[in-house]
Amino acid sequence: MRTVEWHDGVVRMIDQRLLPHRFEVAEFSEYQEVARAIKEMYVRGAPAIGAAAGFGLALAALQSPATTVPALVEDLKAAYDVLYAARPTAVNLRWALDRLMHLVYSLETEDVDAVRQALVAEAQRIADEDVEINKRMAQHGAELVPANARILHHCNTGALATVDWGTALGVIRMAHEQGKNIHVWVDETRPRLQGARLTAWELMQWGVPMTLIADNAAGYLMSSGQVDLVLVGADRIAANGDVANKIGTYKLAAVAKDNNVPFYVVAPTSTIDLQTPGGDAIPIEERDPREITHVGDELIAPEGVRVYNPAFDITPARLVTAIVTEYGVVRPPYEENLRAVVEQAEEDRKKANR
Numbered sequence: 540m541r542t543v544e545w546h547d548g549v550v551r552m553i554d555q556r557l558l559p560h561r562f563e564v565a566e567f568s569e570y571q572e573v574a575r576a577i578k579e580m581y582v583r584g585a586p587a588i589g590a591a592a593g594f595g596l597a598l599a600a601l602q603s604p605a606t607t608v609p610a611l612v613e614d615l616k617a618a619y620d621v622l623y624a625a626r627p628t629a630v631n632l633r634w635a636l637d638r639l640m641h642l643v644y645s646l647e648t649e650d651v652d653a654v655r656q657a658l659v660a661e662a663q664r665i666a667d668e669d670v671e672i673n674k675r676m677a678q679h680g681a682e683l684v685p686a687n688a689r690i691l692h693h694c695n696t697g698a699l700a701t702v703d704w705g706t707a708l709g710v711i712r713m714a715h716e717q718g719k720n721i722h723v724w725v726d727e728t729r730p731r732l733q734g735a736r737l738t739a740w741e742l743m744q745w746g747v748p749m750t751l752i753a754d755n756a757a758g759y760l761m762s763s764g765q766v767d768l769v770l771v772g773a774d775r776i777a778a779n780g781d782v783a784n785k786i787g788t789y790k791l792a793a794v795a796k797d798n799n800v801p802f803y804v805v806a807p808t809s810t811i812d813l814q815t816p817g818g819d820a821i822p823i824e825e826r827d828p829r830e831i832t833h834v835g836d837e838l839i840a841p842e843g844v845r846v847y848n849p850a851f852d853i854t855p856a857r858l859v860t861a862i863v864t865e866y867g868v869v870r871p872p873y874e875e876n877l878r879a880v881v882e883q884a885e886e887d888r889k890k891a892n893r
């Protein structure tokens with residue numbers, strides 16, 4: 540199944556907290572539950588969060604008892620705020636919610652049910668487009684992967700981080716399917732271990748040769764010439780090309796630069812936030828100290844220790860070799876070239892809606 544999907548007025552999602560040991564599907568019929576599922580990371584990964592939030596807003600439309608469009612809009616605004624607050628860094632969440640609200644404002648109808656149906660259809664479109672966009676990115680990105688490449692990857696950017704297929708891991712999958720004989724170094728990705736739990740699981744299912752490493756091994760691997768390129772995803776890319784991604788990404792980019800290893804970011808245009816000028820304006824989520832003090836249920840630090848747990852960091856644009864989008868590979872100057880692909884995406888969406 541897809542990571543997140545709509546099924547007869549219910550949102551279904553793979554419960555990623557349980558993987559790789561248990562595969563369970565959670566079902567939600569209220570938007571408040573979807574917001575909680577995003578917060579608690581049943582579903583995670585920027586594009587998957589965006590799609591889940593979109594379905595969450597569609598649920599809110601079905602839940603609302605409104606009999607007029609203005610009353611429905613008020614209920615949707617309240618649901619928007621709850622969903623928006625679920626996780627702050629991944630901009631795909633705001634992007635999906637805004638896209639749905641724009642649709643509502645653009646509809647010239649007084650038929651409340653027509654608005655409800657339009658919202659459900661648009662949320663479904665966001666999910667379907669995500670899969671298609673990922674495959675386009677994979678084609679573009681695979682061109683950057685030489686034969687026999689040894690690739691270093693951080694966090695999880697696979698089918699599980701999107702509706703299906705994946706971003707950086709989608710590029711890896713495509714390069715593997717093209718017979719490029721690649722090998723992937725999989726960062727375990729402390730503290731939540733998305734690499735060890737999810738990326739390793741996905742790559743093993745796809746039959747991609749891989750080796751799991753401790754995050755701290757990445758510097759040694761690069762300095763000893765065992766990495767040809769780094770591929771990561773993004774939670775938000777500022778207008779100047781600064782990239783917010785899973786904590787530890789900046790360290791990888793700095794070491795990659797020091798060793799002349801190309802550092803590529805793979806992300807759809809929905810992850811590019813032109814409203815945010817640079818990385819220092821991107822909100823960084825801070826998560827529960829328990830993610831650091833515990834591995835699973837086991838306490839590994841002294842009881843009562845003070846903890847700081849930022850979930851993301853900012854990689855400055857100067858360390859990013861290129862950004863792969865569904866419109867191709869974007870290189871510096873990022874300010875200008877990112878704007879061009881975002882405008883192209885908006886233009887294409889308008890054309891599709893005409």
Ligand code: MRU
Nearest residue numbers: 583584585696700706772773785
């Ligand atoms: O905290 P997570 O697991 O949601 O963080 C995910 C990442 O940092 C991914 O690299 C990013 O969302 C891109 S996924 C296609």
